[in-house]
Amino acid sequence: MTTDFPGGRLTIDLGALADNWRTLRSISPQSECAAVVKADAYGIGLRRAAPALADAGAGTFFVAQLSEAVTARAAAPGSAVYVLNGLPPGAAAAYAAAGARPVLGSREEIGEWAAFVASTDADPSAAIHVDTGMNRLGLSPDEFRAMRAAGGPGFAPALLMSHLACADEPERPETARQRKLFAELRALAPETPASLANSAGTLRPETSEGDLAFDLRRPGVSLYGANPIAGFASPLKPVVRLEARIIQVRDVAAGETVGYGGVERMRRPSRVAVLSLGYADGILRAGGGADGVPGAAAFVGETPCPYVGRISMDLIAIDVTDTPHAQRGDWAEILGDHVGVDDLGRACGTIGYEILTSLGRRYERTYV
Structure with missing residues (x-):
């Protein structure tokens, strides 16, 4: 088993x-x-x-x-x-x-x-x-x-x-x-x-x-695959793709907060998906969202889904209100075709170098 x-x-x-x-x-x-x-x-x-x-x-x-x-x-x-x-x-x-x-x-x-x-x-x-x-x-x-x-x-x-x-x-x-x-x-x-x-x-x-x-x-x-010169049209290909499993989808009413410290209050009735990874997996805590300060975004299919509230050690919440098909067991893109290592680095207040070298030990790794 x-x-x-x-x-x-x-x-x-x-x-x-x-x-x-x-x-x-x-x-x-x-x-x-x-x-x-x-x-x-x-x-x-x-x-x-x-x-x-x-x-x-x-x-x-x-x-x-x-x-x-x-x-x-x-x-x-x-x-x-x-x-x-x-x-x-x-x-x-x-x-x-x-x-x-x-x-x-x-x-x-x-x-x-x-x-x-x-x-x-x-x-x-x-x-x-x-x-x-x-x-x-x-x-x-x-x-x-x-x-x-x-x-x-x-x-x-x-x-x-x-x-x-x-x-x-x-x-x-x-x-x-x-x-x-x-x-x-x-x-x-x-x-x-x-x-x-x-x-x-x-x-x-x-x-x-x-x-x-x-x-x-x-x-x-x-x-x-990182671009060391901001704004430069890089000829390089992405090398890493990171996906996170959705372990729960829940409804959150307008005005309610999500996560530690209640730093982000939902402005509309929302669907929030919880992903099974966090800062212990190298997704830096600073990449979370707060009221008026957007954080990083994952993608479910072709839809961007912003991080909601603080990133926890093992969990990240994302707003999937605009992705009605998102459900438990689905996978969300953290890095890949839509989110480069430099994109995630900027959203976390750092650089692509730190994102790459922080990639966690709990991932299932596949080499192609």
Whole structure:
């Protein structure tokens, strides 16, 4: 007897994921297109995403932590895997054993890796990260210049990289400044392949013209169907579809409230459907509705059905008054053809990245 009656079902389209990588590669074919698969491939599952991307042609992957690198290497044998969060103290041997390439962003990390390489026959492959304006990770420009003046890091880096801070806002001048500074620093190490563009950087017109592309691009969230540039006509396909089961439909009189705190009062006699998922499943609490402040919307068939009141841990109420056929057992679209990850992100006061990486563990997952 089955006991598996999930409240939500998540469908992940690996074909769309592969097509998105091909689209991003085609934007600037003169540079390599890597794939960022950190955070369990942005929530869709690293073990399934990496082979699909490798089969499409991706040969370089970026993760955040060593454990993710181990998974990526197993899922896509022969690939180059960089670990963005750097080299923890004493971890050099573990990185080498895993075939993982640390992204070194401090003098201490570079010194430790150089000493390890000098003491063993291990592959010295690693990246060096220079900070050009993010002020998060990376050598300062002066530190990098000093290192080059002193003869280099003590090994041959496989990649020189930096990270764009404002590429998702094309009107901001910071991207041009970062690009200029990075080009100046890269000129000090012309023998090393260079990487600057993230998802937003890859999709900007300057990249197709070669200005931001350099030797390797690192798209992340765009692979998964999100649009990192608001208002941009994205060529990418949605990768995830999320549906929630309707577990009850009830009549609510005009003037009555729904949910915790009574923050939303119904303005008309209404039919309210209750869905079997909530913020424990990654649908952020801020996406609920309140009097005068609309929240997110689900779709039942072709009809938008706004969230009503606060989102609970395991339940969401939606207004199905205009969908008379909605009934117990039906499925409502949370993400899909009508609601993109960026749409739901905006309705929840956040971004598509957080929606994707918050996708819950209780869903029935299907890969197609």
